[in-house]
Every structure is written in structure tokens, then in C-alpha cells.
Amino acid sequence: MKIEILNVSDGEVFNYGVVLIYGAVDTPALDVSRTIYISQTDDLQVQAMDLRGNKFKHLVRLRPGENHFVFQYLNKMAQLTLIREIVQSDIQHVFKLFYIVCSDDQDGRFQSPEDQPHDLATAISRMKLGAELMQCFLGDSLACQGFLHKAIHFNQDDGDLLFRPKVEVLHSGLTIEQARAMSGQELWEFHGKELLKRGHLGEEMKCIAIMSATSYQNPGQIKPKSHQDTLDMTQGHAALGGGGLALFGSGCLYTWPDKIDQVQARFQDQTPVNWKKFMDDSGYRGTIGGCFATSLGAIIHEVGHCLDLEHTTDGIMARGFDDLDFYFTVIDRTTSTPIAQPCLSLTQTLSNSHGPLSGPEKISGKDLIDQYHLKLHLSKIKKLFGGAFWSGSGVLILNHHKWLNDYGKSQSSIFLSKENQIQSPKWPIQLVDVRDHNFFSTSYLEVDAHTLNLADLDRTYGSARQFLVINSIGDVLKIEKPT
Numbered sequence: 384m385k386i387e388i389l390n391v392s393d394g395e396v397f398n399y400g401v402v403l404i405y406g407a408v409d410t411p412a413l414d415v416s417r418t419i420y421i422s423q424t425d426d427l428q429v430q431a432m433d434l435r436g437n438k439f440k441h442l443v444r445l446r447p448g449e450n451h452f453v454f455q456y457l458n459k460m461a462q463l464t465l466i467r468e469i470v471q472s473d474i475q476h477v478f479k480l481f482y483i484v485c486s487d488d489q490d491g492r493f494q495s496p497e498d499q500p501h502d503l504a505t506a507i508s509r510m511k512l513g514a515e516l517m518q519c520f521l522g523d524s525l526a527c528q529g530f531l532h533k534a535i536h537f538n539q540d541d542g543d544l545l546f547r548p549k550v551e552v553l554h555s556g557l558t559i560e561q562a563r564a565m566s567g568q569e570l571w572e573f574h575g576k577e578l579l580k581r582g583h584l585g586e587e588m589k590c591i592a593i594m595s596a597t598s599y600q601n602p603g604q605i606k607p608k609s610h611q612d613t614l615d616m617t618q619g620h621a622a623l624g625g626g627g628l629a630l631f632g633s634g635c636l637y638t639w640p641d642k643i644d645q646v647q648a649r650f651q652d653q654t655p656v657n658w659k660k661f662m663d664d665s666g667y668r669g670t671i672g673g674c675f676a677t678s679l680g681a682i683i684h685e686v687g688h689c690l691d692l693e694h695t696t697d698g699i700m701a702r703g704f705d706d707l708d709f710y711f712t713v714i715d716r717t718t719s720t721p722i723a724q725p726c727l728s729l730t731q732t733l734s735n736s737h738g739p740l741s742g743p744e745k746i747s748g749k750d751l752i753d754q755y756h757l758k759l760h761l762s763k764i765k766k767l768f769g770g771a772f773w774s775g776s777g778v779l780i781l782n783h784h785k786w787l788n789d790y791g792k793s794q795s796s797i798f799l800s801k802e803n804q805i806q807s808p809k810w811p812i813q814l815v816d817v818r819d820h821n822f823f824s825t826s827y828l829e830v831d832a833h834t835l836n837l838a839d840l841d842r843t844y845g846s847a848r849q850f851l852v853i854n855s856i857g858d859v860l861k862i863e864k865p866t
């Protein structure tokens with residue numbers, strides 16, 4: 384009999400604070416006890432967790448430095464040490480978190496059942512935890528596909544000994560009435576300009592923002608038949624990401640927890656949504672847990688767009704983000720998530736175009752055996768996480784991305800020459816992602832070269848609308864083909 388920790392190793396280093404530990408008890412004694420006890424040194428509490436089958440998942444908060452854990456099942460014990468390294472405050476690429484409050488909003492409350500807290504301080508503490516869960520998912524989702532635990536970095540509150548993400552309040556120039564009269568895209572453009580003017584967006588700064596003004600109204604008490612019906616009843620809402628801003632409504636913030644020990648129970652909360660009064664954005668599950676999973680998962684999806692990812696056939700950049708509950712808890716679920724459109728992509732309005740294309744040179748394709756192993760690996764991940772994984776090129780782009788690495792300050796060193804050669808003299812090109820006319824990521828090519836010929840890409844991927852090229856220090860070049 385033994386206790387196995389499956390996703391982290393002893394002595395592993397993290398540069399973010401919340402980590403999911405999942406493991407299994409290899410034992411024939413499951414009918415004797417289904418409880419595993421977990422304690423964290425310096426924390427006097429011992430937590431009892433129910434095993435699901437023989438598995439468990441446990442969320443922990445790491446303090447700076449070494450963190451020691453003891454797992455006990457019957458008479459067996461396992462120990463684990465995880466180390467938290469604090470990210471330097473002068474790191475180059477950071478995300479800022481904003482809660483947007485309208486100019487005539489006195490208190491910044493969000494829509495929620497009256498008997499539950501829904502003031503500005505609650506919004507901020509829920510967003511902080513949400514941001515930590517995003518880092519947790521990002522890091523682990525990269526690690527389970529064979530890379531290091533890497534996540535985006537947030538600004539941190541001065542003097543916070545736990546170095547948690549900082550959430551700032553943006554007092555918008557919009558009134559509540561104006562915000563509720565605007566479409567998601569209009570709100571994205573307006574708040575994007577506000578953040579830019581106030582110096583919160585730039586080459587080294589992106590933002591994730593949630594708007595307090597969101598309001599779901601269903602005076603006719605008509606049960607929404609589709610998500611579009613729900614959206615039609617919701618004002619001041621957005622779920623859009625691209626460029627430097629991922630923007631969301633607060634319509635489902637009432638379903639979010641603000642304490643780490645509430646997270647797993649909340650994901651599993653099967654309480655039906657009161658659609659007469661509150662927004663149901665649960666991917667047609669109609670539950671509080673479903674709303675939490677879908678709304679937090681949607682932010683990760685939109686952050687994916689901000690990190691240059693496009694839609695894929697499955698995974699987070701499709702509708703796999705509904706399955707965030709699958710990732711954070713042990714769920715035996717046989718039904719798949721419903722069919723729905725991922726989101727309205729902003730890419731077309733944000734991307735830049737380059738000149739005409741030409742040139743010759745051969746590029747090697749992926750090896751068939753590698754593809755076979757990748758497929759096998761992905762099928763295991765799908766079993767563990769449902770759709771909550773990065774499909775296709777997503778994980779490769781994130782692994783090299785500047786916003787998940789600390790490469791220091793440097794000028795972009797990748798460009799398209801007049802001779803239509805893609806050149807990256809200092810750092811080798813690692814990947815070409817191929818996007819179609821709907822800005823759907825259809826294929827990708829892993830390379831290790833300083834020069835690529837655009838005409839070769841053109842010949843191989845005739846129907847491509849855009850190539851995204853990324854080098855080993857995350858310099859990105861997007862080349863668009865004229866329509």
C-alpha cells in the first residue's frame with residue numbers, strides 16, 4: 384500500500400501561490416477507510432479529505448520558502464516539500480487585475496442574492512482567489528504536458544506576506560446607465576482606452592477586468608431556453624479577450640468563493656441557479672458549480688486570446704473551459720459538455736497585416752510516432768481533466784511566451800525581411816501556428832531554425848489566413864495573408 388503524488392515532485396519550485404496536489408492511494412483497503420488526512424507544517428489544522436475511487440485532489444496555498452506536507456492514509460504516510468519562490472517586483476511582463484466601478488456607482492456592489500456578501504471588498508477578494516486559481520491551472524496544465532510549471536504574473540499588494548495578486552479598482556468615466564446600454568465589444572473598446580490612457584496597458588502590461596455594472600433582469604420570469612436568451616437579459620456584460628485586455632461581466636461573481644477551502648465544494652455545488660433573478664452562465668448545467676466553472680474558465684480562455692492563442696477543435700480554446708470543475712476536483716462524469724460557440728474572437732480587429740509573400744526552402748514536418756505518443760498522452764489528460772487542457776499548439780506557444788517566462792528586457796528580434804524570409808538571427812524560431820480564415824488554429828509546425836521561407840509555408844498551408852511565428856524567447860511575429 385502506498386500514497387502516490389501524481390502531479391508534483393518533492394522539492395519542486397513554484398513562482399505562484401496556489402497549487403493543486405493530486406494523488407492516489409494504491410491499496411486494497413478502500414472498504415476500510417475512504418479518508419486521507421493532509422497537514423501542512425506551520426498550519427495546526429489537519430484536513431480530512433474523502434477519496435473518490437482511490438484518488439484525491441487537494442488545493443494548497445504556498446508560503447514563501449519551503450512548505451512541508453504530510454499525507455496520511457490508515458498507517459501509511461507520505462511527505463512532500465514544495466518551494467515557493469517570490470517573483471521580483473520588477474519582472475518585465477505582468478497582468479493587472481481591475482474591478483471596474485461606474486462613475487455614479489456609490490459602493491461597487493455586484494448582482495447577488497441579498498443574503499450573501501456582494502460588496503466591493505467581496506468582489507476584490509473573489510477576484511484575488513480567481514487569479515490564483517488561474518495561475519494554478521496554467522502552471523499545472525503546462526506541467527502535465529511535459530513542461531515546467533509556468534504561469535502569468537500579477538502585480539502584488541505591498542506588504543502582503545503571502546504575495547497574493549493585487550486587485551485595483553478602476554473608477555470608470557461611464558455611468559451605470561451608459562455601461563448597461565453598451566455591447567460587450569463597445570465596453571471592451573471603451574475600458575481598453577481608459578486603461579491605456581491611465582497607463583495600465585502597454586507592451587509589458589496587460590489587464591484582466593471585471594465590471595460591477597452587469598445586470599441580469601428577467602421581469603417576465605421566463606426560463607431562458609438558450610445562452611443567447613440569458614445574454615439578451617443581461618446588460619453591461621462582456622466575455623472578450625484579445626490584445627492587452629480580457630474583460631468580463633460580474634453576472635456570475637455571486638457563484639465564486641473567496642476562500643481556498645471553499646473552492647472544491649463550490650465547483651461541486653449542484654444547487655440550481657435561480658434564473659428568475661440571476662445570470663446562469665453554466666454551459667447549460669444550470670448549477671452554481673457550473674456557473675463558477677464556466678465563468679472562471681471563460682476568463683482563462685480569454686486570457687489565452689490575450690496570449691496570442693486562437694480557437695482550437697477541443698480544449699480550453701474550444702468549450703473545454705466549461706470543464707474547470709473537472710480539473711479542480713475528482714469528478715466521475717460521463718456526459719460531455721454541451722456544444723456551444725467558444726466566443727467572439729477579437730483577433731480580426733486587433734491583428735496587423737504584413738506585405739505580400741514569396742520564397743523557397745523545405746521545412747520538416749512532425750514525426751508520425753511523436754504524433755501517436757502525443758495522442759496517447761492527450762487521451763490520458765482528457766480522462767483526468769475533461770476539456771480543461773491546451774489543445775494543439777496552445778501549450779507550445781504558452782511555454783515560450785514572454786508573459787509566462789522571465790526573459791528580461793529585450794527588443795523583438797524576429798522579423799519578415801524584404802525577401803520574405805522570416806528571420807530570427809539571435810534566437811531560433813520554435814513554432815509556426817497556422818490559422819484559417821475564421822482565425823481558427825488548424826495546424827502547427829515545430830521548428831528549430833533562424834530562417835524560414837514564407838513561400839514554403841504558403842505552399843504547404845495554402846488556405847492559411849495567418850501564420851503566428853514564435854522564437855525561443857517568446858518574440859511573436861504574426862504574418863497575415865491578404866484575402
Ligand SMILES: [Zn+2]
Nearest residue numbers: 725726727728
Ligand atoms: Zn474565444
